[in-house]
Amino acid sequence: MTIGEPRHPFPGWVGDVMAQHAGDFGKYPPNDGTPELRVAIAGYLQRRYGVTVGDDRIIPLNGTREGLFNTLLALCPEEKRGQRPVVLIPNPFYQVYGVAALAAGAEPVYVPATAGSGFLPDYTALAPEVLDRVAVAYLCSPSNPQGAVADNGYWTSLIELAETHDFKIFADECYCEIYRDAPAPGLLQIAQAQGGDPERAVVFHSLSKRSNLPGLRSGFVAGGRQSIERVRHLRAYAGAPQPLPVQRVAEHAWADDAHVEDNRALYRRKYAVADDVFAGLPEYTPPEAGFFLWLPVADSEAAALRLWRETGVRVLPGRYFSRVVNGEDPGAGYVRVALVAAEDEVRRGLTLIRDCLYQ
Ligand SMILES: Cc1ncc(COP(=O)(O)O)c(C=O)c1O
Numbered sequence: 001m002t003i004g005e006p007r008h009p010f011p012g013w014v015g016d017v018m019a020q021h022a023g024d025f026g027k028y029p030p031n032d033g034t035p036e037l038r039v040a041i042a043g044y045l046q047r048r049y050g051v052t053v054g055d056d057r058i059i060p061l062n063g064t065r066e067g068l069f070n071t072l073l074a075l076c077p078e079e080k081r082g083q084r085p086v087v088l089i090p091n092p093f094y095q096v097y098g099v100a101a102l103a104a105g106a107e108p109v110y111v112p113a114t115a116g117s118g119f120l121p122d123y124t125a126l127a128p129e130v131l132d133r134v135a136v137a138y139l140c141s142p143s144n145p146q147g148a149v150a151d152n153g154y155w156t157s158l159i160e161l162a163e164t165h166d167f168k169i170f171a172d173e174c175y176c177e178i179y180r181d182a183p184a185p186g187l188l189q190i191a192q193a194q195g196g197d198p199e200r201a202v203v204f205h206s207l208s209k210r211s212n213l214p215g216l217r218s219g220f221v222a223g224g225r226q227s228i229e230r231v232r233h234l235r236a237y238a239g240a241p242q243p244l245p246v247q248r249v250a251e252h253a254w255a256d257d258a259h260v261e262d263n264r265a266l267y268r269r270k271y272a273v274a275d276d277v278f279a280g281l282p283e284y285t286p287p288e289a290g291f292f293l294w295l296p297v298a299d300s301e302a303a304a305l306r307l308w309r310e311t312g313v314r315v316l317p318g319r320y321f322s323r324v325v326n327g328e329d330p331g332a333g334y335v336r337v338a339l340v341a342a343e344d345e346v347r348r349g350l351t352l353i354r355d356c357l358y359q
Contacts (some may be wrong), residue, residue, distance in 0.1 A: 002314045017248050044254040064204040087136050088134055106136075107133075110323045123161060137168070146285075170203075179289035199224030211263075267339070294318070297333060315336060
């Protein structure tokens with residue numbers, strides 16, 4: 001229950017599509033992705049969010065992780081208003097945000113995403129001098145590790161803040177297809193409805209969680225025309241485009257929603273298992289979306305070790321996702337539990353966790 005590696009089956013046609021196009025391993029793939037793949041992605045964005053995004057505003061990625069890194073290199077200026085730029089990062093966070101900020105020469109500013117702030121960072125509470133230096137704000141929704149979802153109001157005020165202080169928002173939406181009831185709203189959808197500068201919104205999506213294909217290494221970035229042009233420029237020199245047969249599989253995957261619904265149904269069953277196992281436990285916050293539980297404990301490492309020693313269940317200490325800021329570590333009092341295994345295995349694991357840590 002440590003790594004967030006999906007273990008549900010991926011669609012049965014993946015191997016066939018790959019084999020059908022195996023001859024294309026003999027060709028250099030286009031840097032920007034095939035037009036067919038970009039059109040399939042645009043179709044997905046239309047169906048999922050009701051947004052119209054030209055295929056020139058989309059670039060396929062080798063999974064979102066490299067995109068979250070390289071897109072910051074492409075879009076973070078060397079200076080903002082004559083000063084070192086700031087990159088805002090929720091705390092706890094997916095590690096690549098911090099690595100990207102440092103590689104781009106920016107100052108990472110970690111903003112607590114705790115129970116008190118609905119497990120999302122309150123960027124609006126930062127000092128105006130800091131906000132004026134912000135080049136990019138990362139936001140993960142549905143969030144890893146807490147499973148929190150940024151609602152319309154959250155996105156709207158973040159977009160307003162970005163307009164006021166002139167920065168871009170990088171929305172990591174790779175868990176957007178795994179939710180309980182209502183689909184999580186996306187940044188492009190809210191930004192388009194708000195009618196602001198389209199260059200502010202940059203979104204990242206992945207087939208890793210949507211289609212259970214973490215090994216395919218396939219995702220995309222979409223954003224404003226100028227932003228995507230800069231990403232394209234960087235990739236023309238330093239990119240590693242996806243092999244054509246992989247792009248063909250991705251094209252099929254983005255065009256198909258049936259397998260995504262089946263997958264979501266499996267996760268819904270596991271949310272129900274978690275709600276059942278932890279029923280009545282005041283410490284338990286049911287995740288809104290994604291496939292992690294973020295469980296409070298006295299000490300994250302001690303709890304993970306005890307669990308492993310006494311039950312054989314492995315989880316990740318929350319402090320491996322967080323930074324100490326002003327003496328506070330928002331991950332130190334949590335463990336992260338991945339609900340990726342089969343339902344019966346998840347029930348067994350969660351029951352052991354409950355009995356070991358909460359009774
Ligand atoms: C929050 C978050 N973003 C991005 C990724 C990267 O996913 P991938 O590179 O497989 O698309 C992960 C993977 O676990 C993640 O948890």
